Amino acid sequence: MKKSFLSFPLAVLLTAAGLSAGEKLYQPELTQQVQPGAGRYFTGEGDTAVLNFSASDIGENTVDIPVDPALLAGKTVTLSGEISQVNVSPGPHPWNGVRLALKLVDENGRRDMPQVSTPAGSADWTTRRVSVKVPENLKSAAIVLGLDWVVGTARFRNIAVTEEALPDYAACTVTGSADRTDVRYRPGEEMRFSFLLQEDGRPAAGKLRITRYGDDGRTETFDMETKPGVPAVCRTSLDQPGFVMVKAVLLDRDGKTVNRSWANRSCPVEFGLGACVAPEALKQGVPEPADFDAFWRKAKVELAAVPMRVQEKKLVRETEISRVYDVKVAAVGKRPVSGCLTVPKDAKPGSLPLYLHFHGYGVQSAEVVESKDAIHFFINAHGIENGREPEYYRNLAKGELNGYGFKNDENRQPDTCYFKNMILRNLRGLEFARSLPEWNGKETYLQGGSHGAFQTMAVAALSDGITGCEIGIPWLCDLGGVEVGRLRGWRPDYAPGLGYYDTVNFASRVSCPVTITHAGLSDWICPPSGVWVLFNNLKGKASMTMYQGLDHAWYPGYSHDTASRHTYTK
Template identity: 40%
Template sequence: MRPKPAAGGTRGPWPKKRQLFGEHRRNLMSIHSMLSAAALACFLLMAGCTSVNEAGKTAPAKAEKAEKAEKPAKKGIFSFRVKTDKPAVSYKIGEPVVFTVELCEDGEPAEAGKLISWERRGDDGVVEKGEAKSGAPVKVVTKGTKPGFIRLSVKAADADGSALKNGSRAVTVTSGAAVEPGRLPVAPEPKDFDAFWERQKERVRAVPMKELERVPVDCRAKGVVCYDVKVSAPGGKPMSGYLCMPENAKPKSLPVTVVYFGYGVYPIGKNDGMAKDRIVLSVNAHGFLNGQPKEYYSELSKGELKGYAFDRKENEDPETTYFNGMMLRLIRSLEYAKSLPEWDGKNLTVQGHSQGGMQAGIAAGLDGDVTEAVLNQPWMCDIGGAAMGHLRGTWHIRPTEALKYYDTIYHMRRYDGKVKLMAGLGDYVCPPSGMAVIYEEAKGPKEIVYTQSAGHNGNPSGEKFTLTAEAAE
């Protein structure tokens, strides 16, 4: 299915037409200074203003020496501004891709004298490099030779060649562009993919679902109740998380959103602010205790959960990888959410960022009752892509055939509900190529938002490029 071009604005959260546009967001700074009475009088005189004397006659306003308003001192915060000559995800093979790169200081073009170096890499395997000096925008012109993404990495240095820094952090940016991203190839999935996951569901069903704990806990949102919950699951650890909903919710009255979290060992949030009009189940990935002192999580991160999911031996078998237990608890979390009497029986959303986006994507593929999936820079997409030349960063799990059972792409191609994707054009923890494939293969109403110069932690001020399409017929 090829998305249709947009005709006008969006209609509701799931437009029926495709859009491609850039949104410009700028941070505005306001400077407030107080004028003394003398300075104000001088200003009035210069402007030709008059004042009225005691006799009612007009007389020229008396000029007093004005104090010079001092310009605010520079903070010396450097950053890069990167733009493309057209929407960054709209290029064709062989078409010139023009990046304009500008080094800024405190949001304004930096003075001449700084050194700028750039490197272009891409899913097409092409590598190009160049250098320039600050003082004027730098043009980087390239082109893509096959479908995929172009990554532009830029850094700055002082005149002596030492890295330019904001405090201890080097001034860098990673930006990007896409060349016919809808045509990216994907490695084949395991032949027994569906059979494997049916066996995992059977393992979950073999453990009767039982709510082990529901303990009331404090929450900030007014009119919301929140509980620390634990539910039985296979593998020796419970499904653990927070359950929040409006007070006095009636049976079959509320949609449910299940929230999953990013990589790491830390106390999860309750997300009670989301629960004013819905049930929210926030699930920790590990089945550990919620709301504990930081020492509890620190000890786990140094011990049992140190470097979890990266063990090469565990990752040789799809049932011994750390992800297996995580996904068994995920399956149980969906069963539990649907068992709640307050659920309306119709609306089930899954969402998450990074590892949480991976979990949400797998949940959508495994449970046919999911109606909406919100995946923010999901992890573990396109596991076999590196062997096909697709770019990735330095922080990644070594691919194995066993890990392909956990590829977010393969799960999402089995899902036909609404999907919303967020991708960073500078994110190579979770490269945008994986999200592009999910978008292309999605069967339901879909939207993907690419953000320029956004790494894995995002970039709120980055230019946005949005694609939308209606459901496949």
């Protein structure tokens, strides 16, 4: 029998939560400071200008409105505005979505961008705000408005920055635990999740919003107040194989999500937990394409038709232990393989193992990875230049590579999917790396996280002689799971062409040992049900460590070292 309820004691809110209206420091004239453009236009409601943003493709559609830093320096300020939204998709990270933010840069170049918290989906006009202590040495400031890596429509009005005496949430964290470490339950068995609010490591009182999501399609939300040291407890169950994820978010006195600065960004004070029923019974939501192997055989023939010509192997610099090269190799498509290669100094022919690395979703340079006892080749996902200035990558991310992999028209057929040439470049990169004289001819290891884990599994499935794979928080797993009601995560809309790129279909063809170093039981980007399908599909030796308190990154103030975890092996 299904059940889901929350138990909690009565309590008072954080004593600092009482606010009073503050002095208005700045209010932009939107119609004078923002130029209409693609996906950006004005409407009017009485005397109030409304700035509208609309996006049908994943990407960045935002504007910056400069603010005189002298108005803000050294003050505690609140950025506020009224926002309405329609059909806004979930973002790839907690900080993506409808954006109303304050971009701050101090004289030392340190950046911070506190932003209001907004949900996905639709919402009527709502006042949203975020507060921050501005540094004395502020050099520049700007209000950022728009849609950041989501689709949908957002509308803004009455934007203002005020000075107010506000509660200090900088030391607040939410933590939690399930009632067991191996969070596998029987169908219908009660799952129990407990959440605590802390301030500077000490028990605190506050208001939490707890939301329960599940692969059974149920979503339930409750608000509650907690006493210091007394947990808020969520009890629920699941009647079928799959996962439940539960998140607790700290609210302010207005019922708005509290944000704090963490790792040079602003993010909600929240924590997530998860549990499951019979995950070993999970199968992919949609069968793999019948011609999966034939498609990839044909694609590899296309790659083989392009000679493996090294276009560039340029020595960039030498470190204490290795030589660093910028590499380009001919491949299919408009761009070559590009990457950063490191070879230990004085390495003898045939002496070293090979490590290939693949990066996460985004438009960025390949990284330099080195060690004194191995060759490392970090392959760029897009075949673009490496080591360039930030503006180069920003322009590509806003332009040609905006929302790559998410275009529904491209994903209908496997040959037009963006990921095809990405995988073929990776295979050519492996071919090049194995041609290096220093490689020992035996050991080849692949590593990657998220979008990089997807690439790792693809290369391992389509290549011979891989020694081992190490992946984390793998992406694009069980893309058809949404067709049977599982949690979606952040991924392209399901389309037939994507079946040829589903990480779980590659996993079933991987024969080498695979280590999944970390996966989140509350990962809203790569939900745990898809990760378990991947694990189930692996045919060889494998291990997987599942963590509580891990979304696609660690929650603010929560330590990886103390996180509850359980390792599964096969």
